[in-house]
Amino acid sequence: MSSPIISIDHANFSYVTFTKQSGFSGAWHDLFHRQKSTVAAVQDISLQVNRGEILGLLGANGAGKTTLIKLMTGILPANTGDVRLFTDQVPFRKQPAFLQRIGVMLSQKSQLAWDLPALDTLVLLREIYHIPHDQFNNWLAFLTKELAVTPQLHVPVRKLSLGQRIKFELICALIHRPEILFLDEPTIGIDVSSQANIYRFLKQLNHDTQMTIILTSHNTKDIEALAQRVAVVNHGKKIFEGTTTGLISRYATVPILEIVTDGPLTHIPVHVRQVDPTHYEVDATTLATLPIDPRQILSVNRRNSDLDAILTQLFSEEAPKR
Numbered sequence: 001m002s003s004p005i006i007s008i009d010h011a012n013f014s015y016v017t018f019t020k021q022s023g024f025s026g027a028w029h030d031l032f033h034r035q036k037s038t039v040a041a042v043q044d045i046s047l048q049v050n051r052g053e054i055l056g057l058l059g060a061n062g063a064g065k066t067t068l069i070k071l072m073t074g075i076l077p078a079n080t081g082d083v084r085l086f087t088d089q090v091p092f093r094k095q096p097a098f099l100q101r102i103g104v105m106l107s108q109k110s111q112l113a114w115d116l117p118a119l120d121t122l123v124l125l126r127e128i129y130h131i132p133h134d135q136f137n138n139w140l141a142f143l144t145k146e147l148a149v150t151p152q153l154h155v156p157v158r159k160l161s162l163g164q165r166i167k168f169e170l171i172c173a174l175i176h177r178p179e180i181l182f183l184d185e186p187t188i189g190i191d192v193s194s195q196a197n198i199y200r201f202l203k204q205l206n207h208d209t210q211m212t213i214i215l216t217s218h219n220t221k222d223i224e225a226l227a228q229r230v231a232v233v234n235h236g237k238k239i240f241e242g243t244t245t246g247l248i249s250r251y252a253t254v255p256i257l258e259i260v261t262d263g264p265l266t267h268i269p270v271h272v273r274q275v276d277p278t279h280y281e282v283d284a285t286t287l288a289t290l291p292i293d294p295r296q297i298l299s300v301n302r303r304n305s306d307l308d309a310i311l312t313q314l315f316s317e318e319a320p321k322r
């Protein structure tokens with residue numbers, strides 16, 4: 001059997017920051033007594049990904065997903081442990097031959113020049129990656145057609161809609177035909193039809209080219225539709241690895257109650273999932289802890305536990321002491 005395309009072995013990464021106090025006296029105090037704080041963002045994570053797989057990274061805000069992607073793409077070095085791609089490449093060495101083989105799209109970072117058309121950035125990338133002109137033109141025509149942004153190629157980026165901009169960010173990450181594509185929240189803030197378009201396209205690309213895709217998303221429906229396997233990260237640690245159905249069958253023990261109220265609740269405990277201002281979901285065993293006057297309840301519906309409910313439950317658990 002061939003070796004995994006990504007292999008992470010007991011990786012750890014901590015951010016070290018210095019807190020800043022406000023005001024002149026605070027700045028003066030900081031000059032002599034700097035307060036250091038450490039955040040263990042990735043803790044002893046091991047993970048292997050095979051060529052051609054789509055792996056979803058799931059986790060609450062601050063769980064460590066982006067940091068894990070940064071370790072895999074060489075933006076950050078692991079403090080301890082080992083991260084290798086393509087069997088022997090250490091990402092943080094940032095060898096040109098390695099960078100040529102990966103594509104990265106981070107939701108917080110843009111590759112596109114704001115005042116110029118996306119085409120200008122793409123032409124720059126063509127030169128950086130030494131892509132032959134014919135190959136570049138054909139591939140770009142295909143990508144823009146599939147993502148329905150051909151008419152926007154010549155429009156300055158600042159005049160594009162968010163969805164169009166994200167599609168061009170994706171095209172930038174794909175323009176050199178990487179073997180592994182890393183996507184951090186690729187569909188954040190874009191409408192459902194553009195999301196569906198992007199996910200349909202990624203699925204087809206993975207099927208046709210065997211491109212390995214690692215993606216994070218808070219939208220579990222997308223992850224369920226796309227990823228063959230998921231890794232769940234909580235407080236920097238991997239707490240599950242397997243299929244989404246495996247995740248559901250492992251943690252789904254009790255049914256979920258869907259409760260519709262006549263008005264919003266004033267206090268929502270962490271184990272209660274708010275679907276909209278008058279629609280809540282709660283694990284059936286914790287119904288008694290819901291701070292609700294029974295007269296407020298309009299309806300209760302019982303259903304089997306799903307991925308969202310399980311993740312809400314898992315992520316509401318206390319952070320382990322560091």
Ligand SMILES: Nc1ncnc2c1ncn2[C@@H]1O[C@H](COP(=O)(O)OP(=O)(O)OP(=O)(O)O)[C@@H](O)[C@H]1O
Pocket residue numbers: 015016017039040041059060061062063064065066067068
């Ligand atoms: N540059 C930084 N300096 C200090 N701490 C950081 C830095 N970047 C992230 N962190 C901290 O590291 C932890 C993990 O952050 P990370 O961005 O990896 O989480 P995430 O799972 O991607 O979250 P989100 O879903 O909100 O994007 C968080 O506690 C965060 O506050």
